Amino acid sequence: MIPFDFEYYRPETATEAVTLYTDLAGRGKNARYFGGGTEIISFCRLYQLYPHAVIDIKGIPELNTFEQKNGKLFIGAAKTLSQIQESNLFPLLNYCGGRVADHTIRNKITLGGNLCAMIPYRETSLALLVSEAELVIQNRKGKKILPISEIFHESLRLEDGDLLMGVHIREECLGAPFVCLKKTSDGNVGYPQDRVGYPVVSVAAMRADNKIQAAFSGVCIFPFRSRTVEEVFNKSNLPREEKIRQAVEVIPAAIHDDMISSAGYREFVLKSMMAEILERLE
Amino acid sequence: MRSMLREGFLELDVNGEHRKVVARPADTLLHVLRERLGLTGAKPSCKNGDCGACTVLVDGWPIKSCLMLAVEAEGHLITTVEGLKNTPIQKSFVDNFAFQCGYCTSGFLMNCHALAQIHPQASYATMREWLQSNLCRCTSYEEITQAMENVLLKT
Ligand SMILES: Cc1cc2nc3c(=O)[nH]c(=O)nc-3n(C[C@H](O)[C@H](O)[C@H](O)COP(=O)(O)OP(=O)(O)OC[C@H]3O[C@@H](n4cnc5c(N)ncnc54)[C@H](O)[C@@H]3O)c2cc1C
Ligand code: FES
Ligand code: FES
Numbered sequence: 247m248i249p250f251d252f253e254y255y256r257p258e259t260a261t262e263a264v265t266l267y268t269d270l271a272g273r274g275k276n277a278r279y280f281g282g283g284t285e286i287i288s289f290c291r292l293y294q295l296y297p298h299a300v301i302d303i304k305g306i307p308e309l310n311t312f313e314q315k316n317g318k319l320f321i322g323a324a325k326t327l328s329q330i331q332e333s334n335l336f337p338l339l340n341y342c343g344g345r346v347a348d349h350t351i352r353n354k355i356t357l358g359g360n361l362c363a364m365i366p367y368r369e370t371s372l373a374l375l376v377s378e379a380e381l382v383i384q385n386r387k388g389k390k391i392l393p394i395s396e397i398f399h400e401s402l403r404l405e406d407g408d409l410l411m412g413v414h415i416r417e418e419c420l421g422a423p424f425v426c427l428k429k430t431s432d433g434n435v436g437y438p439q440d441r442v443g444y445p446v447v448s449v450a451a452m453r454a455d456n457k458i459q460a461a462f463s464g465v466c467i468f469p470f471r472s473r474t475v476e477e478v479f480n481k482s483n484l485p486r487e488e489k490i491r492q493a494v495e496v497i498p499a500a501i502h503d504d505m506i507s508s509a510g511y512r513e514f515v516l517k518s519m520m521a522e523i524l525e526r527l528e
Numbered sequence: 529m530r531s532m533l534r535e536g537f538l539e540l541d542v543n544g545e546h547r548k549v550v551a552r553p554a555d556t557l558l559h560v561l562r563e564r565l566g567l568t569g570a571k572p573s574c575k576n577g578d579c580g581a582c583t584v585l586v587d588g589w590p591i592k593s594c595l596m597l598a599v600e601a602e603g604h605l606i607t608t609v610e611g612l613k614n615t616p617i618q619k620s621f622v623d624n625f626a627f628q629c630g631y632c633t634s635g636f637l638m639n640c641h642a643l644a645q646i647h648p649q650a651s652y653a654t655m656r657e658w659l660q661s662n663l664c665r666c667t668s669y670e671e672i673t674q675a676m677e678n679v680l681l682k683t
Contacts, residue, residue, distance in 0.1 A: 247559055247575075254553035254599050256530040266529075284595045287556065288576060300553075302600060305530070328589070350590045350639060350661035351577050442660050 248290045253299040260308055260384045260409060263301055267407045268386050270299050279303050279409055281324055281359030284351060289364065309358070309411055319420060320382075322412040323358025327370070330357060336415055339373040341426035342450050346370065348442045358410045361402055365444075367463050369428070371398060372450035375461040375471040377419035382411040400468035424452040425526050427519050431506045446507040447515045451523040458527045464506075465516055466499040474498075479524065486528075490520045532599050540601055542567065543611030551598045557591075558582045560598035561608060569609035569634045580662030583635035584608050588646065590639045590661065609634035616679045617641045624675040628666035636662045640676045650680055 253275075257263040263279070270277040275298035280286055283302075289295035303309055309324035312333055319335055327343040331352070334340060346352060346360060346369050360370045371394075374381075379394050385408045394413075397403050404410065430443035445464035452459050458479045461471035474496040478489050494517060501516070503509035532538070532553045540547050542565060549564045558575070561567045561584070571581035575594040582593045585607040612618060617640045620626070627633045636659075643650055643658045650658070655676055664672065 247556065248554040250554065251534065251552055252554050253534075254532040254597065258529060262529055282595075283597060283600065284577060287595050287597065290554070291575065304600075347577065348580075348661040349658045350580060350583060350592055351595065353589045353591055354595055 250296055252297050255299060256302040256305045258305055260306055260411060263303055263306060264385050264407060264409050266301055275299050277301055281356035282354040284355050285359060285363050285365065317417050318414040319417065320412055320414050321357060323410045324356050327352035327355050336420050338424045338426060338450060338452060339370060342373040343370045345428045362410060366468055367444055368469050369448050369463050371469050372461040372463055374413055376450050376452045376459040377415050380414040384409045384411050419454060422452050422454050423527060425523050426450045427522060429515050444506055446512055447519055449519050451527055453527045460523060465497060465501055465512060467502050470498050472498055486521065486524050489524060490517050493520055538598055538602060540606060542606045543608060553599055555598050556594055557596040557598045557601050558593035561593060567608045567610050571631055571634060580639065581632050581635040583638040585638055585642055588642060590642045609637055612637060612641060615641055617644055620675040620679045624671045626671040626675040627668050632662060632664040636672055644679050655680065
């Protein structure tokens with residue numbers, strides 16, 4: 247039960263949604279775009295978030311489409327992780343999204359909501375980072391399309407009122423060879439808990455233009471793709487063990503230590519996943 | 529644009545009936561089903577998306593009703609365990625003794641029924657993936673899995 251009230255709006259167009267957001271802000275009301283609502287509802291129940299209004303974006307047709315056009319696949323931000331998985335259009339994203347929470351919750355979690363989530367894992371971002379996706383964003387001033395590398399630094403750096411409309415993925419990335427691995431603190435203990443849970447380490451790697459591209463979640467307190475790690479992976483004539491040793495040294499922040507996993511165990515899991523990436527993609 | 533600014537009437541399609549109910553915009557579907565409509569089959573437990581006891585079907589897909597606002601469900605077809613009548617999965621749960629205390633059962637039934645409808649020939653891996661969404665404190669997992677498998681095999 248959410249112990250306070252908020253207003254609910256369900257606009258039919260993106261323009262209506264962003265205009266409403268600004269109008270509400272002008273009246274001193276703090277609004278939230280509402281995708282699957284799984285995080286908003288959970289956080290409101292725990293008093294960690296108290297919006298005056300929620301703007302449900304699932305009724306906007308443009309945010310609910312898959313479209314293949316001009317050599318790119320567009321996935322609307324309101325598509326659920328299950329819809330993405332069932333469509334099977336981009337296998338790497340199926341894998342990354344297909345291990346978030348559990349199957350029933352994935353019927354509700356949206357791609358946009360996972361990318362914009364406050365909880366740091368944002369595992370769908372890994373597939374988009376390695377495939378160098380473009381993000382389509384709308385606000386009061388209009389629409390812009392930005393490469394993910396320009397706007398995703400630890401989290402998605404949207405401006406107040408920005409609505410994520412969807413993502414474009416280049417067709418050549420859709421079938422590229424990839425490795426996608428996740429380990430939770432339960433490990434693979436068998437039904438019913440196998441794979442369900444926040445990651446100790448979650449990785450997505452792809453081979454594109456003859457190079458390995460890799461992104462990580464769980465390792466640090468934010469998901470990342472690191473060009474420096476990739477440079478080490480792509481060095482020729484360096485033994486695998488040495489690549490792994492050097493790659494771990496250049497990750498962008500300290501390895502996270504929390505209730506889910508100690509930093510030492512995370513490092514151990516990270517190294518074994520790096521070995522698997524190199525083995526399968528080199 | 530649909531808006532709901534304060535407590536007021538909501539129209540919901542539940543188990544084939546059109547119901548008009550008073551709710552707040554911030555009320556979850558679980559709360560409205562149980563406290564306003566008297567449909568107590570969907571069970572509250574973690575209220576955090578972890579356990580699946582509150583699972584209902586929305587347009588045939590399993591959804592954890594503790595993570596859905598009642599107002600979001602407008603215009604969609606909701607099915608609770610009260611709406612399941614003599615389905616193969618209910619019979620299979622009885623035949624396989626797939627419950628002990630029964631608290632998780634309605635959630636499991638909804639999820640299993642949806643799987644049988646959406647992917648009647650689901651692979652073992654798909655079945656496992658779907659079943660991970662629900663927890664059973666009495667650990668009837670083996671029997672539940674068997675009940676589900678038997679229904680899938682017969683379709
Ligand atoms: C039990 C459980 C386990 C989970 N396990 C994992 C896990 O292992 N890995 C993982 O990555 N995630 C996991 N999650 C999911 C995650 O933490 C969030 O709950 C989920 O990603 C939010 O998606 P949503 O569509 O419901 O977003 P919402 O709750 O609707 O929104 C989340 C945030 O994003 C903003 N937002 C939503 N859509 C847009 C948009 N289009 N444009 C701009 N802003 C937007 C909202 O305003 C809000 O601030 C888990 C969740 C649960 C409940
Ligand atoms: S009460 Fe909804 S998932 Fe536990
Ligand atoms: S039968 Fe008791 S919780 Fe499942």
